[in-house]
Amino acid sequence: MMRTCQIVSQKFAIEDAHTLSIAQEHGAYDTLAKCQEFTPLEMIQIIKESGLRGKGGGGAPAGAKWALMPQDSEQSSVLVVNCDESEPGTFKDRQIITKDPHLLIEGILLTCYAIKAQDAYVYIRGEYFQFQKVLQRAIDEAEEAGFLKNINITLHRGAGAYICGEKSALLESLEGKRGHPRLKPKQPEPEWYFGQPTLVNNVETIASVPFIIQNGAEAYRAFGTEKSPGTLLFAMSGHVQNPGVYEAEFGVSMMDYINHYGGGIKNGKALKAVIPGGASTGVITAKEAEEVTLDYEALRSMGSALGTGGMIVMDESTCMVSVLKNLLEFYHEESCGQCTPCREGTGWANTLLGKILNKRGSSADINQLLEIADTMNGKTICVFAPAVSSVIVSFLTGFRDEFEVMV
Amino acid sequence: MNQNIEIIVDGQTYEAEENSLLIDLLIKHEIKVPYFCYHESLGADGNCRMCMVEIVGQKRPQIACDTLIKPGMEVHSKGEKIDTVRTNILELELINHPVDCPTCDQAGECSLQDFYMDYGLHTSKINVQEKVTHAKHVDLGANVMLDQERCVLCARCTRFTDKITHSHELGIIGRGDDARVSTMPGRPLSNPYAMNVVDLCPVGALTSKDFRFHQRVWFLKSAEAICQGCSTGCNIYIDHNKPKYRDDTVYRFRPRRNDAVNGFFICDDGRLSYKALEENRQRQTLLEGQEIETDAACSHLKALVQQHQGNITVIIDANLYTEEITALLVYAETIKAEVTAPLEFYNDANFEDDLLKSAQCAANYQSVLDLNLSTQAPDKKGLIINFNYPEQFHADTVVSFNTHQGAQASLIFPIASYSENSGTLTNKDGLEQFSKKAVTKNSPSPTILEWLERLKQ
Ligand SMILES: Cc1cc2nc3c(=O)[nH]c(=O)nc-3n(C[C@H](O)[C@H](O)[C@H](O)COP(=O)(O)O)c2cc1C
Ligand code: SF4
Ligand code: SF4
Ligand code: SF4
Ligand code: FES
Numbered sequence: 001m002m003r004t005c006q007i008v009s010q011k012f013a014i015e016d017a018h019t020l021s022i023a024q025e026h027g028a029y030d031t032l033a034k035c036q037e038f039t040p041l042e043m044i045q046i047i048k049e050s051g052l053r054g055k056g057g058g059g060a061p062a063g064a065k066w067a068l069m070p071q072d073s074e075q076s077s078v079l080v081v082n083c084d085e086s087e088p089g090t091f092k093d094r095q096i097i098t099k100d101p102h103l104l105i106e107g108i109l110l111t112c113y114a115i116k117a118q119d120a121y122v123y124i125r126g127e128y129f130q131f132q133k134v135l136q137r138a139i140d141e142a143e144e145a146g147f148l149k150n151i152n153i154t155l156h157r158g159a160g161a162y163i164c165g166e167k168s169a170l171l172e173s174l175e176g177k178r179g180h181p182r183l184k185p186k187q188p189e190p191e192w193y194f195g196q197p198t199l200v201n202n203v204e205t206i207a208s209v210p211f212i213i214q215n216g217a218e219a220y221r222a223f224g225t226e227k228s229p230g231t232l233l234f235a236m237s238g239h240v241q242n243p244g245v246y247e248a249e250f251g252v253s254m255m256d257y258i259n260h261y262g263g264g265i266k267n268g269k270a271l272k273a274v275i276p277g278g279a280s281t282g283v284i285t286a287k288e289a290e291e292v293t294l295d296y297e298a299l300r301s302m303g304s305a306l307g308t309g310g311m312i313v314m315d316e317s318t319c320m321v322s323v324l325k326n327l328l329e330f331y332h333e334e335s336c337g338q339c340t341p342c343r344e345g346t347g348w349a350n351t352l353l354g355k356i357l358n359k360r361g362s363s364a365d366i367n368q369l370l371e372i373a374d375t376m377n378g379k380t381i382c383v384f385a386p387a388v389s390s391v392i393v394s395f396l397t398g399f400r401d402e403f404e405v406m407v
Numbered sequence: 408m409n410q411n412i413e414i415i416v417d418g419q420t421y422e423a424e425e426n427s428l429l430i431d432l433l434i435k436h437e438i439k440v441p442y443f444c445y446h447e448s449l450g451a452d453g454n455c456r457m458c459m460v461e462i463v464g465q466k467r468p469q470i471a472c473d474t475l476i477k478p479g480m481e482v483h484s485k486g487e488k489i490d491t492v493r494t495n496i497l498e499l500e501l502i503n504h505p506v507d508c509p510t511c512d513q514a515g516e517c518s519l520q521d522f523y524m525d526y527g528l529h530t531s532k533i534n535v536q537e538k539v540t541h542a543k544h545v546d547l548g549a550n551v552m553l554d555q556e557r558c559v560l561c562a563r564c565t566r567f568t569d570k571i572t573h574s575h576e577l578g579i580i581g582r583g584d585d586a587r588v589s590t591m592p593g594r595p596l597s598n599p600y601a602m603n604v605v606d607l608c609p610v611g612a613l614t615s616k617d618f619r620f621h622q623r624v625w626f627l628k629s630a631e632a633i634c635q636g637c638s639t640g641c642n643i644y645i646d647h648n649k650p651k652y653r654d655d656t657v658y659r660f661r662p663r664r665n666d667a668v669n670g671f672f673i674c675d676d677g678r679l680s681y682k683a684l685e686e687n688r689q690r691q692t693l694l695e696g697q698e699i700e701t702d703a704a705c706s707h708l709k710a711l712v713q714q715h716q717g718n719i720t721v722i723i724d725a726n727l728y729t730e731e732i733t734a735l736l737v738y739a740e741t742i743k744a745e746v747t748a749p750l751e752f753y754n755d756a757n758f759e760d761d762l763l764k765s766a767q768c769a770a771n772y773q774s775v776l777d778l779n780l781s782t783q784a785p786d787k788k789g790l791i792i793n794f795n796y797p798e799q800f801h802a803d804t805v806v807s808f809n810t811h812q813g814a815q816a817s818l819i820f821p822i823a824s825y826s827e828n829s830g831t832l833t834n835k836d837g838l839e840q841f842s843k844k845a846v847t848k849n850s851p852s853p854t855i856l857e858w859l860e861r862l863k864q
Contacts, residue, residue, distance in 0.1 A: 161582065178579065183453045183473055337560065337579070337586035338454040344499035347584040351535040368534060375495040378467040379456050 002252060002260045005223050005231045007211045008204055009247040011100040018134055020141040023102040029147060031213045035110050038213075040071060043114035047209070049217035051229035055092075056082050056165075056202030057278065057308045059228075059296045068190050069115040069199055077117040078198040080174065080191075081108060081206055083124040084158055084165035087278035088330060090310035092233035093203035095245050097124075098131050100207075101138035105153065107206035110213055112151050115199055120153045122203075123170050126160040162334035166382050167191055167200040169336065180338050181382035204233055224250035228295035228306075238313035239266045250295040257294060258313060269315040273398065277307020279327055280387035282394030283320075304394065320399040321406055324392070325353050331388045342385035345376040349392060361407045370396060414480040423476045430458055430471040438484050441493060441522040443609045444561035445472035448671045449570060455561050457500075457522065459492050460484050468492050493526045501527070503539045503584055505556045512619040513611030519559065539584045547577070548595025549675065550602055550616040555587040558612035564588060564604040571672070572762070574598040588612070600762065602679075603672045606661060617679065618659045622648055630845030631663060633832050635726050635825055636677035637758060638767035640834030641669035645681070645826055645845035655846045657681045657826055667838065674764050684824050689809040690852065693819040701853075705861050707818060711790055711804055712742050718789025719744035723780065724796040725753055725769035728830020728842070731855045732774060735794060738859050744792070747781040752798050765835050770825075773833040794855060795822065808855060821852040828854045 011017035011026050020028070035043060048063030069077055081104070085093045096104055108120045124132050132155060139153050156174055158164045164173045168182035171193050190197040208230065212220045221229045228250035234257060235245040241263030248257055254274065258264065265271050271286040276294075282304035284292065292298050299306045314323065328350040337343040349372050355361045369392055377389040396403060409425040416438060423432045428451065433440045443455035451472040459468040463481035468489060471482075483489060500519065508514045541555035565577045565588065576596045580589045590596060596604075605615045629644040642663040649655040660681045662673040692704045699707075712719065721739040723732055725748055732748075739746045750772065759766035767773075775782065784800065785791055791802040799805075799815050807816035810824040829844040853861075 163582075183451065186475060332583055335583035337581070337583045338452075338562075340454070340456050340496055340500050340559070343560065343584050343586065344502050347539065348499065348502050348533075348535060351537065355535065365534060368532060371495070371532070372499075375492075375499060379459065379492070379496070381453055 002256060003223075003249060005247055005249050007220070007223070007231045007247065008096060008100070008103065008207045008233060009245075011103065012095060017099060018101050018138060020102060020138070020145055023100065028102040029106050029109075031106060031210045032109060032147070035113055035213055040114045040116055043110070043213070046212060046217050047114070050212045050220040051217075051224075051227075052205065052208055052212060052220065053228065053230070053296070054202055055204035055208070055232060055308070057087065057280070059306060062201060062205055065201070066111075066115055066199060068188055069117075070190070070197055071116055073116075073197050075196045076119070077115050077190075078193045078196050079108060079112050079115060079117045079120040079206075080167075080171065080193065080198055080200045081120065081122040081203055082165060082167065082170060082200055083122050083128070083203045084162075084170060085125050085128070085203075086162040086165050087280060087308055087310065088327070089237055089275060089312040090235065090278045090308040091237075092235050092245050092308065092310065094128060094131050095233060096203050096207050097128075097135040101135045102142065103207045103210060104135070104203055105138060105142050105147070107209040108153060109147065109151055110209045111199070111201070111206055117199070118151055120151060121174060121193075122153065122155050123164070123174055124155055124157055125165075126158045129157075132157060161336070162330075163336040163382075163384060166384065169382070170200065171198065178336075180336050181384075183381060225293075225295050225297070227297050232294075232306075232309045234294060234309040234311065236262045236311050236313055238311075239269065239271075239315040239318070240264070240313045241266055248294065251293050251298075254289050254292050254294055254311070258289075258311070262313070265313065265315050267315075269317065271313065272316045272318050273314045273320065275312040275314075276304055276309075278310045279312070279330065280384075280391065281305040281307040282390045283323075283398055284394070285398045288398075303397075304390075320395055320402045321353070321357055324395045325350070325357055327391060328353055328388075331384075331391075335384065335388075336382075339380040339385060341376045342380050342388070345372050345385065346388060348372055349388075356403060356406050359406055363404065363407050366396065366400075366403050366407065412476070412478045414476055414478075414482065416482045417484055425478065426475045428472060429460070429474040429476055429480075429482065432476065433460075433471055433484060439525065440471055440484055441497075441518070441525065442472060443518060443559050444563065446563055446566075446607060446671075449563060449566045449607075452562055452566065455500075455559065456496050457493060459489060459496070461486065461489050490526060493522075494529065497522055497527050498532060500559055501531075502533055502535075503556070504559075505538070505543075505554075507557075511554075511557065511611040512614045513557075513608075515624040517611055518609035541587050545589075546595075546616070547590055547613075548597050548601070550679075551596055551605060552614050552616050552619065553588060554612050554614070555589075557610050558588055558608075559610055560586055560588070561609060563607040563609070564613060567604050567607055568596075568598070568601075571603075572598045572600050576601075577604070599674050599676065599760065599764065600672055602675045603662065606671075615659070622646075622650075622658045626650070627658060628845075629661075630826075630843045632826065632845060633770060633834075633840050633842035634660065634673060634677040634680065635770040635832075636674065636680050636768065637765040638769060638772040638835040639669065639763050639765045640770060640832055640838065640840050641665075641673040641677055641763060642840070643673060643677070647826070647845050649847075654849050657684055657846060668834065668836075668840070669763055672763065674762075676758075676764070681826075683811075684826055687812045688824070688852075689812050689814070689819060689821040690850075691819075692821060695817055701820075701861070704818060704820060705858075705864075708792075708806055708862065711806065711818070715790035715804065717743065718787050720785035720787045720791050720802075721746050722785060722791060722793040722796045722800070723748040723775070724794055725750055725772045725775045726825070727771060727794060727855065728825070728828070728832060729771060729774050729839075730830045731794075732771065732778065734856055734859055736778075738862070745781070745785070745787050747783055747785055748775045749784060749796060749798065750775060750782045752796070767835060770834075771832045773835050773837060777833060777837075808858065810852075820858055822858065823852045823854045827851060
């Protein structure tokens with residue numbers, strides 16, 4: 001059974017909840033007083049206990065990341081909210097910033113209190129121009145109402161590069177440089193923005209904080225599974241009756257979700273495959289979709305990943321070769337171009353698949369695709385290339401026969 | 408302080424500082440590792456992914472340029488597994504590379520060629536024809552030409568203009584395989600060290616407009632010398648060759664690494680100063696403008712010395728080797744001449760910067776100071792014997808020993824230039840450095856020491 005949960009979507013159905021007055025009527029900013037009961041370190045402890053996991057795709061425990069932020073730094077700390085949302089199939093953060101922007105602002109204020117930051121930046125995808133205006137208006141209203149006395153919130157528009165969603169590329173971009181991911185640090189440490197310790201979290205992660213502070217870690221853990229506590233704004237697109245964004249708790253069955261909220265597959269067709277969590281997660285077959293539950297562990301055990309929870313649903317009429325071609329065109333376009341395997345591999349794989357799709361390929365070309373995928377896996381600066389690699393492998397594992405008949 | 412620890416590479420034990428970069432150890436001990444993007448002056452960028460090694464206990468191969476040395480570390484720098492990884496990445500590097508080596512000036516000193524010989528000699532797996540095309544003849548400014556197609560996007564050149572010169576002219580634009588090096592419109596490459604990017608570029612993407620197409624590099628011989636542009640004394644290679652039927656010629660100067668002086672770089676003025684070496688050379692011995700036998704010239708000078716007893720000044724140029732200056736001091740004493748080494752001509756505050764260039768624009772400036780030589784204009788005006796100082800002085804009689812034409816003197820002796828001669832120089836920090844002879848001309852001009860020897864007879 002689907003239990004209704006509204007941790008971040010509680011005001012989505014309320015008309016004009018993006019305005020301060022309506023939002024406040026429904027409890028916005030109530031937690032600001034409540035958080036004064038806790039010290040910053042106690043706040044971080046609550047987040048740790050809640051088991052909140054990052055909702056930008058990686059699912060990293062948020063509390064542990066917050067705890068990396070120095071509490072007594074000479075350089076003041078910075079919060080950066082990742083609203084780049086460029087992963088194909090993902091459109092959940094924009095629900096928050098348009099329907100309940102004050103929830104995000106409230107979350108920002110709470111988080112800044114916990115990590116002792118005075119400056120917060122929201123890095124927003126350039127194409128979200130209309131949505132950005134809504135968020136900016138909300139920030140202005142909060143400012144006028146005196147909520148932002150101690151904290152500056154700055155909206156920063158990206159220039160339309162997918163890679164700028166990767167946190168270190170995002171920070172480079174925010175610093176005014178090219179959006180190139182940085183080399184990973186050798187030990188756990190914060191991110192850095194102009195040499196200042198920085199926390200980067202997804203919009204939805206931050207928007208989940210007010211609920212947890214208001215209701216406590218246990219209330220959050222009441223949803224979801226032991227290892228994937230809480231909820232996610234799962235989303236559906238593709239061949240479903242009712243595509244959209246619906247909050248659900250982790251651990252529900254994928255098919256229950258698709259049937260309950262999505263109204264099942266469009267036009268009574270049969271399901272063929274699902275890309276479970278945004279384009280960068282490996283595709284799973286209908287059979288696997290029948291078995292899987294929507295949590296990090298279950299999808300990982302299937303060789304895929306939960307990612308952003310944005311499901312792309314495909315019915316029996318779908319040509320999987322074309323789908324992969326579509327994805328590879330995207331990756332070819334979006335590779336930042338730093339690492340040789342990714343820069344050249346995405347292009348080569350894309351061209352090669354074009355050859356196969358035009359019936360000019362051979363079965364050696366299919367194997368070559370897998371070899372390219374192997375060279376792209378685990379040998380690059382960021383996980384863009386490994387993700388592309390796993391996507392290629394998943395298509396060729398689940399649907400190899402469709403490729404074979406083309407050559 | 409990090410302490411020295413031991414690690415094992417390919418079964419052999421090496422000592423290294425804890426937390427230093429693994430790639431530095433490999434380079435130092437000449438353990439073969441292919442790399443494009445790493446450079447000791449620029450640090451790690453980790454983009455080329457060529458420097459992969461196996462580290463025992465790690466699931467995946469790691470890049471040596473971003474691996475810190477830890478106690479007990481065990482590394483495999485070769486073997487089938489790592490060679491396959493390198494081969495595959497190299498293959499990707501080549502997929503959009505034009506491979507136009509026959510017309511590429513880098514051929515012979517190209518990392519991509521070298522790595523191909525090490526890891527690429529196999530049947531190509533490249534099964535797509537189209538290559539991404541880019542501009543092939545971009546004049547970046549400052550004598551630097553760019554071929555975007557040959558570029559491996561190692562970002563050494565852009566990091567040089569970011570981190571070393573802070574002039575930021577070069578950047579990479581475009582994403583994925585559309586990425587390419589470029590300048591901003593209307594803002595060409597222009598800084599006093601720009602041509603170093605040609606040396607930094609591991610492939611033939613950046614070539615020197617001054618040098619390209621003049622010589623294939625495998626014909627060149629290199630001599631370890633010192634730049635004479637200023638008193639910094641940057642270490643250089645003089646690359647020269649004697650093509651068939653022609654004279655031994657200098658084709659370029661290249662920086663030679665010396666961490667105590669110039670690191671990896673030299674300034675463009677110094678680099679291009681080789682041209683002046685060859686132009687307008689004084690090759691003949693002249694008396695009042697007429698060529699004369701060298702023996703006769705020597706006798707003539709000796710007679711002049713007799714004639715002007717007690718009224719002679721010897722002028723020493725601050726670019727002469729210390730050995731020459733010392734010998735001239737002895738000579739001056741024997742003929743009872745006064746000595747001066749004017750520096751006026753060599754002071755140029757505009758030349759100075761905070762990287763390498765010094766305001767004292769003579770190579771042995773410091774020796775003149777150390778020897779406490781007079782730097783005044785000569786006051787004894789009977790006979791002046793000027794050893795290559797470029798300014799002219801008036802006297803009853805002027806005799807001049809010159810590398811280059813232009814002296815106003817009744818008697819002129821040609822001398823070897825510094826590239827045709829070796830010797831010691833003291834740089835502005837008091838460091839003594841030896842500069843080796845590079846060029847042997849078909850008819851060499853004698854050195855100052857050789858002339859002095861003949862004057863004794
Ligand atoms: C190629 C790539 C694109 C990404 N895009 C986004 C994005 O659009 N939004 C986002 O929140 N995180 C994105 N991420 C994840 C971020 O790097 C980062 O992990 C995340 O913002 C951290 O927040 P969280 O812990 O709250 O999820 C991306 C990662 C990669 C590798
Ligand atoms: S893996 Fe791809 S996207 Fe990530 S840094 Fe390397 S080239 Fe850029
Ligand atoms: S031009 Fe040369 S140095 Fe610059 S990025 Fe390309 S290959 Fe590297
Ligand atoms: S800084 Fe001085 S010594 Fe160095 S290359 Fe330039 S002119 Fe020559
Ligand atoms: S030298 Fe290590 S990645 Fe390029």
